[in-house]
Amino acid sequence: MTIKSLIAVLTQQEDLNFLLTNRIPRAALTRFVGWFSKIEQPLIRDLSIACWRLFSDLDLTEARETRFKSLHDCFTRELKPGLRPPDPDPSIVVSPCDAIVGAHGAIADTELFQIKGAPYSLLDLLGDPALVDAHRNGRFITLRLTSSMYHRFHAPQDCRIERVDFISGDTWNVNPIALKRVEKLFCKNERAVIRTRLASGESLTLVPVAAILVASIRLHFLDIMLNAASRGPTVFPCDVAVRKGDELGWFEHGSTIIVLTPDHFEFCDNVLESARILAGQPLMRKPA
Template structure:
């Protein structure tokens, strides 16, 4: 097969993936999945898990429970204790979740990128000019969670969460194919902006971004789930003191977390695009 034909076939596969996961009634499909996944019927559960296994690398060997009442309970499963130890080094900012490292690097003034050649602005992402100033010329890193991964996320460091802002939006797929084709995708999707302050006064911001089938983000310290049905207030002032490794919440399928850190932080040695990382492993280092 010639190189030209290989490229054409690859492009056709990308076109089909994009069509099936984006050129559909995304919001309606996401609402349906939210309802369907919570059905507590053994037949529905078993058939759903069978289909999920056929199309992903779902591995439940680490799960705390081996039986689930519903698909939703499997999505949001806990792991057996001790499987995600947190790096104890006080200089290390740990990964908040399992994930695949996507775009990362230095923020150019207030511009970052979802993939190379696809920039977006901090203001479009965060919607808060004061918070943008806190991260001007800082660092960013994107973690993509696939559907089969552990979906809970944790505090990357000892910190105080001061404010959460929920921003309504779309539910585009966040896979690499969509990131290449949809400009400013992260700024269009539903997302929560978690503003935190470290004991040293430095700001660290986490932005969990929802996606198709995933537009629900559970935050324990607010004791609520944020989704398209959430109605005001959409800004939550809080003073939630959390320790490194504490569970913050979960996605209800799989999605993306964007981490924003100060300029003087450095990326950990293993950080590279495409690397799989686990919650608790080194992500950034404080000087």
């Protein structure tokens, strides 16, 4: 058995996986990794990326650059031009990121779920009753980015970004094992609530949720990095028009984006739990 396969077997043991990724000083480790990943010393960079490959299915063949200044530079890599074209159908809302499809479906009044049998409320997630009302009985989908995936995320539709709310919190792992064990996990972790409005006036909201080793969300349109060290206002009014597929920002490791839409949007046929989806591929359809 290879070292990589042994690691895979061990991390599939739920108790051990949860212990290794959650029962540790999460905030301190996240700060350390944030600092360490930016070291631009070639030996540290190369050993770090080699270790990352050992623990994951990291594939850099799509990366725009073949050499990286640091581990952070590799985390936040761009792709070769044209690799994630958004579906051109104007009725289609596309995936904002490369991801594994998680829980999705109809919001029951204001209740949704992180996995089957583990509900949480829109108010706990979003923190604003007015935005809750905009998505009451709507649709939701959870998109989980693994550590080895492309970490940048994009506009899922032509829209106008009206406001961002940064909500500070914890840095629990967001893998399925933790979702089964930690109640209302997405409502406990740091997150950004990105409010957008479609040309039709309907609300479409993205909620990037940070996790252990992440806890940093870069938003280009605000020219800001949101994390535990953020100070000052946590509400950022803005008025930015974006086109479907435009890059909005990145995570610094891997995490989750929750997409919220009105109730008449329909999931596309490729949206199946545990399926892999790429940024730009169909996610939901707005009926004519």
